[in-house]
Amino acid sequence: DAMVIQNPRYQVTQFGKPVTLSCSQTLNHNVMYWYQQKSSQAPKLLFHYYDKDFNNEADTPDNFQSRRPNTSFCFLDIRSPGLGDAAMYLCATSGGGAGVRETQYFGPGTRLLVL
Amino acid sequence: GQNIDQPTEMTATEGAIVQINCTYQTSGFNGLFWYQQHAGEAPTFLSYNVLDGLEEKGRFSSFLSRSKGYSYLLLKELQMKDSASYLCAVVRGGTYKYIFGTGTRLKVLA
Numbered sequence: 056d057a058m059v060i061q062n063p064r065y066q067v068t069q070f071g072k073p074v075t076l077s078c079s080q081t082l083n084h085n086v087m088y089w090y091q092q093k094s095s096q097a098p099k100l101l102f103h104y105y106d107k108d109f110n111n112e113a114d115t116p117d118n119f120q121s122r123r124p125n126t127s128f129c130f131l132d133i134r135s136p137g138l139g140d141a142a143m144y145l146c147a148t149s150g151g152g153a154g155v156r157e158t159q160y161f162g163p164g165t166r167l168l169v170l
Numbered sequence: 171g172q173n174i175d176q177p178t179e180m181t182a183t184e185g186a187i188v189q190i191n192c193t194y195q196t197s198g199f200n201g202l203f204w205y206q207q208h209a210g211e212a213p214t215f216l217s218y219n220v221l222d223g224l225e226e227k228g229r230f231s232s233f234l235s236r237s238k239g240y241s242y243l244l245l246k247e248l249q250m251k252d253s254a255s256y257l258c259a260v261v262r263g264g265t266y267k268y269i270f271g272t273g274t275r276l277k278v279l280a
Contacts, residue, residue: 086266095272095273095275096272097257097270097271097272097273098213098257098270100267100268103266103267105266143210145212145213149266151266157200157201157203157261157266158203158215158218159203159215159268160215161212161213161214162212163211163212164210164211164212166210
């Protein structure tokens with residue numbers, strides 16, 4: 056089945072220790088997104104790629120970086136995780152067309168714990 | 171400004187009907203999505219509206235009024251498994267970005 060895959064599902068890191076979360080998709084979608092979601096809150100968009108074009112949200116901290124080496128893969132790098140970065144990180148994809156093609160398909164998420 | 175409002179929590183009984191409202195104010199509009207999210211899981215797509223009116227899909231229906239900046243999600247014949255958060259998301263015109271509401275946590279009681 057075509058899908059959005061995130062690894063790992065759970066990640067524990069230490070305060071200040073760099074961590075990388077990965078996302079892959081078999082949908083061949085143009086657009087890939089990274090969201091941060093804290094408990095009982097809406098997903099917060101960090102950045103997105105349309106193909107190789109990177110689009111950062113104005114309020115995304117510099118501590119968060121992303122890479123998209125090819126259509127299928129996208130990575131979220133947290134350079135120096137703080138306690139406030141503990142959250143669920145959701146990867147999503149969309150076709151990038153109009154209308155219902157803008158439906159975003161989410162991966163299962165990576166829950167990050169910072170000790 | 172941009173704002174999406176949903177009730178924080180709702181409770182309903184198994185077998186009943188519940189309506190979850192969403193009001194929005196955004197600069198540009200290119201469609202409205204409803205997603206279901208179970209605790210600790212990713213959001214899953216439920217419905218999409220871009221024109222005024224009702225879209226029906228089994229037990230779930232979604233309505234949109236663009237002039238009023240208003241949508242609702244209607245869930246019929248509620249089941250225990252419908253206990254989840256329901257997220258309203260608006261696509262800003264000219265972008266691929268969603269603006270999410272904070273979600274409505276629905277509890278279905280036996």
